[in-house]
Amino acid sequence: MRIRKQIWDEFWRLVGAADRIALVTHKAPDGDAIGSLLGLGLALKRIGKRVITACHDPVPDKFRFLPGASEVLQSPDGIAPDLLIALDSSEPARTGRFAGLINSPEIDVLSLDHHPTNTGFGLLNLVDPDASSTSELVMDALEAGGLALDESIATCLLTGIVTDTQAFRTPNVTPSLLLKAGRLMNAGAPLYKIIAGTVASISYIVLRLWSEALRGVRLEDGVIWAVEPLEMRKAIGYEEPGDGHLVHLLLSVAEAKVAAVFRMERAGEVEVSLRARPGYNVASVAREFGGGGHILAAGATVPGSLDEVVARVLPLLKAEARREI
Ligand code: 5GP
Numbered sequence: 001m002r003i004r005k006q007i008w009d010e011f012w013r014l015v016g017a018a019d020r021i022a023l024v025t026h027k028a029p030d031g032d033a034i035g036s037l038l039g040l041g042l043a044l045k046r047i048g049k050r051v052i053t054a055c056h057d058p059v060p061d062k063f064r065f066l067p068g069a070s071e072v073l074q075s076p077d078g079i080a081p082d083l084l085i086a087l088d089s090s091e092p093a094r095t096g097r098f099a100g101l102i103n104s105p106e107i108d109v110l111s112l113d114h115h116p117t118n119t120g121f122g123l124l125n126l127v128d129p130d131a132s133s134t135s136e137l138v139m140d141a142l143e144a145g146g147l148a149l150d151e152s153i154a155t156c157l158l159t160g161i162v163t164d165t166q167a168f169r170t171p172n173v174t175p176s177l178l179l180k181a182g183r184l185m186n187a188g189a190p191l192y193k194i195i196a197g198t199v200a201s202i203s204y205i206v207l208r209l210w211s212e213a214l215r216g217v218r219l220e221d222g223v224i225w226a227v228e229p230l231e232m233r234k235a236i237g238y239e240e241p242g243d244g245h246l247v248h249l250l251l252s253v254a255e256a257k258v259a260a261v262f263r264m265e266r267a268g269e270v271e272v273s274l275r276a277r278p279g280y281n282v283a284s285v286a287r288e289f290g291g292g293g294h295i296l297a298a299g300a301t302v303p304g305s306l307d308e309v310v311a312r313v314l315p316l317l318k319a320e321a322r323r324e325i
């Protein structure tokens, strides 16, 4: 699907009418969340808007090199924009403590997203599930609005594209995306530096977490999974949300059709990260547990102990991996 010119015109009409614009992305932000947030933020500042950028969690260290990363706010206190644009967030709750602002009847909300599970919570929903990333959609928005790229904007957007496609390795990479990446490089975005600093890099502490988690890795009926108990994370001293995407490594195992990592970041609930090879669908499994995401990359936060959540989710993953494709 592509977003029609008329819809982009409506987007730019609403942006044009607003003076103070708040941009908000999802909690536990990844490169696309931060790249789309900062890229659009810089572009709107260039056309004279008063912009604030916000996220429930701090910008992860590996994205701190991005221009504007140090200005991202973590609290909604005192924010009263004319317009709020939610980025890469399929529903208000994904933005954590900014959900209240999104749900406030006084604030006009636009949703710019590429999740097929987007609930359509905005006044205008610019949702393209075929887009590789929300950052690619921001680039579409800028091109539709006739806004020029510069090195800073291009660096943010290419970071989002590179991280969401794992450096152009996902099946949603199209010739058109590669041409867009070329335009971003022409504008000054450093592709090698972005790849080397993001998808091709993990910290030593993440490697130690993986090595612990991999002791218990299992492969059954095409499903590969590993667990990260709270005690394991604590013993290693790993405090950040997320885990550096162990689930990608698991899906690279040739025998696996579906991969899962179950991690306990807080007592009482389990974060489930799911990935599938093309032809299988983990978004449907995530949805069964109140989560969401994309067909090939989805997740959910499920109440319960690790054992309970694994016991509930695994049968659905095995059923998915058994499907004839
Ligand atoms: P990850 O495994 O990288 O944390 O998440 C993969 C995808 O699943 C992301 O696109 C993200 O939007 C979605 N996702 C992860 N966790 C949740 C969740 O708790 N709720 C929803 N709705 N989506 C999630």
Ligand code: MN
Residues within 6 Å of the ligand: 032, 033, 088, 114, 133, 134, 164
């Ligand atoms: Mn994304």
